[in-house]
Amino acid sequence: MRILICDDDVLIIEQLQKLITYYFESNHLKCPELVSFTDGESLLADKGEKDIVFLDIEMPGMNGIFVGNELKKANKNTIIFVVTSYSEYLDEAMRFHVFRYLSKPLDRQRFFRNMKDALAYYNTMTAKIPIDTKEGVYTLPTSQIVFIEAHGRKVTVHTVQRDFESIHNMNYWLEHLPKNCFFQTHRSFIVNFEHITDFDHSTIRLTNxxxxxxxxxxxxxSFKNAYLIFLESTR
Structure with a gap:
């Protein structure tokens, strides 16, 4: 995991570094790589993974709104914290699905609560699961599964890359998929909340x-309530 900080205020960068380091050490976790930038151009030029980003809005050159949109275009699973004193940017920041909005000066306990939520979401997005087929076993992140569909005894795992015919039944998938991200909407369908675009009382439309x-x-x-809880956890 890599955590990136982008703020033109070096004191805020130092504070975030200390808070992040303390959080991991106090929870007996290995501290991830921490990388800091003082402008958006340098952040976007970075070639490494961008798993969690703490992003200032008001910066010289590229502002945080532009940078956040570019980060999400490159990887929609990047977890972005907006850190700013200017609440008027909140609406614009929410358009690129910012994970949390942190106000300056930073509140220590609120920061720790949000960090815990971010790590739980990251672990869900990066968790991998084996897809056992007659041809072999394929291991993919659960986030790449769009939905699972049953036709009689045939069970198809639809992913963002391709479809797999699973040797396991629907009950197996219900037991092994993260329950906070997947829901059995019908005896023949298990859907991934992350890939839902819209739904009505009888059908769910899924990305691509x-x-x-x-x-x-x-x-x-029950589906609607679970979906709203999922959306709230990713804000």
């Missing part, structure tokens, strides 16, 4: 898919 998943009417309320 020609087909739609079915939603049983009796499950509509």
């Amino acid at each position: 898919m020609q087909t739609m998943a079915y939603l049983t009417r009796r499950k509509y309320s």
Whole structure:
């Protein structure tokens, strides 16, 4: 994991570095690589992974709104914290799905709570699962699974790359997929909340898919509540 800090105020950078280091050490976790930048151009020029980014809005040159949008274009799973004194930028920041909004001066306890949420979300997004087929076993991040579909005894795992015919049944997938990200909407469908674009009382439309998943009417309320909780956890 790499955590990046981008702020033109070196005192804020030092404070964030100390808070992040303390959080990992106090929880007996290995501290990830910490990289700091004082402008958006340098951050975007960085060739390494950008797993978690603490991003200032008001900076010379590229502002944080532009930088945040570019980061999300490159990798929609990048977890972005907006750190600023200017609350008027919140609406613009939310458009690129900022994970949390942290106000200056930073509140220590609030920072730790949000850091815990970010790591839980990161672990969910990067968790891998084996897809066992008759041809072999393929290991992919669970975040790449769009939905799982059953046709009689045939179970197909639809991913962002390709489809796999699984040797396991739907019950197996229900037991092994992260329950905070996946939901069985119908006896023949398990969907990934991350890939949902919209839904009504009977169907769910998914990113880059020609087909739609079915939603049983009796499950509509519980599905909607679970989906809203998922969205809240990723803000």
